[in-house]
Amino acid sequence: MTKRNTKSKQAVLDYFKTHRSGLRPEQLINEFKQYDKVTIYRILQSFLEDGLIHKSGSEDGVTHYFICKTQQGKHFHNHYHFKCSQCEKVICIDKEIEIELPKGYTLDNVNLWITGICDDCNKKLSLSNSNEKDNKS
Amino acid sequence: MTKRNTKSKQAVLDYFKTHRSGLRPEQLINEFKQYDKVTIYRILQSFLEDGLIHKSGSEDGVTHYFICKTQQGKHFHNHYHFKCSQCEKVICIDKEIEIELPKGYTLDNVNLWITGICDDCNKKLSLSNSNEKDNKS
DNA sequence: ATATTAATGCAACTAATTTGCGTTAAAAAA
DNA sequence: TTTTTTAACGCAAATTAGTTGCATTAATAT
Numbered sequence: 001m002t003k004r005n006t007k008s009k010q011a012v013l014d015y016f017k018t019h020r021s022g023l024r025p026e027q028l029i030n031e032f033k034q035y036d037k038v039t040i041y042r043i044l045q046s047f048l049e050d051g052l053i054h055k056s057g058s059e060d061g062v063t064h065y066f067i068c069k070t071q072q073g074k075h076f077h078n079h080y081h082f083k084c085s086q087c088e089k090v091i092c093i094d095k096e097i098e099i100e101l102p103k104g105y106t107l108d109n110v111n112l113w114i115t116g117i118c119d120d121c122n123k124k125l126s127l128s129n130s131n132e133k134d135n136k137s
Numbered sequence: 138m139t140k141r142n143t144k145s146k147q148a149v150l151d152y153f154k155t156h157r158s159g160l161r162p163e164q165l166i167n168e169f170k171q172y173d174k175v176t177i178y179r180i181l182q183s184f185l186e187d188g189l190i191h192k193s194g195s196e197d198g199v200t201h202y203f204i205c206k207t208q209q210g211k212h213f214h215n216h217y218h219f220k221c222s223q224c225e226k227v228i229c230i231d232k233e234i235e236i237e238l239p240k241g242y243t244l245d246n247v248n249l250w251i252t253g254i255c256d257d258c259n260k261k262l263s264l265s266n267s268n269e270k271d272n273k274s
Numbered sequence: 275a276t277a278t279t280a281a282t283g284c285a286a287c288t289a290a291t292t293t294g295c296g297t298t299a300a301a302a303a304a
Numbered sequence: 305t306t307t308t309t310t311a312a313c314g315c316a317a318a319t320t321a322g323t324t325g326c327a328t329t330a331a332t333a334t
Contacts, residue, residue, distance in 0.1 A: 002280090002332095003280075003281095004279090004280055004281065004330085004331050004332070005331075005332095006280090006281065006282085006330080006331070008281085008282080009281090025321080025322080026320095026321085035282080035283090036282070036283050036284070037321095037322085038282080038283070038284080038322090038323080038324090039281075039282055039283075041321095041322065041323075042281075042282085043281095046281090056196060057194045057195065057196055057197065057198040058194065058248075059192075059193055059194060059246070059248035060192075060194065061194035061198060061200050062194075062321095063198055063321085063322090080236075082238070082242065085245060093238075093239065095237065097234070097235075097236075098234075098235055099234075099251065100232065101219070101230075101251070101253070102230065102256065103256065104255070104256030104259055104260070105219065105253055105254070105255055105256055105259070106253045106254045106259060107251060107252075107253040108222060108251075108252045108253045108254070109196065109251070109252040109253070110249070110250070110251050110252075111195075111196035111249070111250040111251075111252075112247070112248070112249045112250075113247070113248040113249075114236060114238070114244060114245075114246070114247050114248075115244075115245045115246040115247075115248075116238070116242055116243050116244040116245045116246070117242070117243045117245070118241070118242055119239065119240065119241030119242055120241075122241055122242070122243060123241070139301095139311090140311075140312090141299085141300050141301070141310090141311055141312065142300075142301095143299085143300070143311090143312065143313085145312085145313080146312090162290080162291080163289095163290085172313085172314090173313070173314050173315070174290095174291090175291090175292080175293090175313080175314070175315080176312080176313055176314075178290095178291065178292075179292095179312075179313085180312095183312090198321095199290095200290085200291095
């Protein structure tokens with residue numbers, strides 16, 4: 001028999017769709033307390049198999065899942081992950097990356113994580129900086 | 138008091154120096170059975186603090202450690218990690234990567250993992266392929 | 275409606291890493 | 305060189321992330 005559509009799967013998929021950012025299993029487990037963590041892991045596994053999401057470990061070793069914008073199975077060198085070190089949000093940015101490998105090397109897959117400050121946080125930071133200047137005691 | 142130089146630390150550092158490839162804790166634990174695994178983890182932690190090595194999680198979530206060629210503390214966008222899916226070796230390749238971030242985003246750190254086939258394995262593969270052709274039964 | 279079996283919940287397990295604590299051994303001080 | 309100080313060590317136990325087994329529940333094909 002084929003796969004089944006269940007409430008839990010639907011709920012998790014909806015959650016992915018309303019969150020641009022990458023999601024950690026732990027986040028989902030907390031968000032969906034009504035379901036067992038095993039169920040969450042199995043749902044993620046199932047979505048992976050269906051090519052609905054993709055998985056990537058951040059530089060500090062934490063697994064993140066991302067909804068796939070294009071469902072072409074594998075995800076090649078046309079996106080990367082950005083983690084804001086201020087708000088901790090992770091987003092998946094679609095942009096071609098130029099990779100030049102040494103002679104004789106061939107490429108299968110690319111996993112690129114960038115840490116930095118996102119636009120929102122940069123704006124907030126520059127705002128609070130100028131406030132500090134104004135209100136110095 | 139400051140940090141101490143011990144036999145175990147020296148041995149692990151030497152091991153790093155004689156291995157171009159990235160090392161997993163598990164590998165080191167096996168290599169240095171004379172030391173407790175906790176000691177290995179603490180040595181790695183200590184080297185990290187001293188900027189002697191850097192840490193990076195591969196796309197399948199396995200932590201790897203790399204000796205730092207330049208000891209300038211942080212490691213910025215001038216290297217990436219290549220894992221050969223044939224021989225499983227991981228090497229750190231120094232090569233500038235062009236990263237173009239969306240407007241308003243600023244960059245701290247880059248962690249790039251590439252999976253593919255290395256030069257050595259590609260050669261072996263093409264060799265065994267041509268042998269197959271010659272010796273077909 | 276009923277039968278089939280995918281999906282679930284719970285408990286227990288595994289692997290990777292960390293913490294606590296008493297002991298050992300670098301290296302600073304005597 | 306000997307003594308003292310405490311960083312580093314070894315061992316056991318804890319923690320965290322993720323997995324497995326199995327009996328039960330609920331989608332869905334008949």
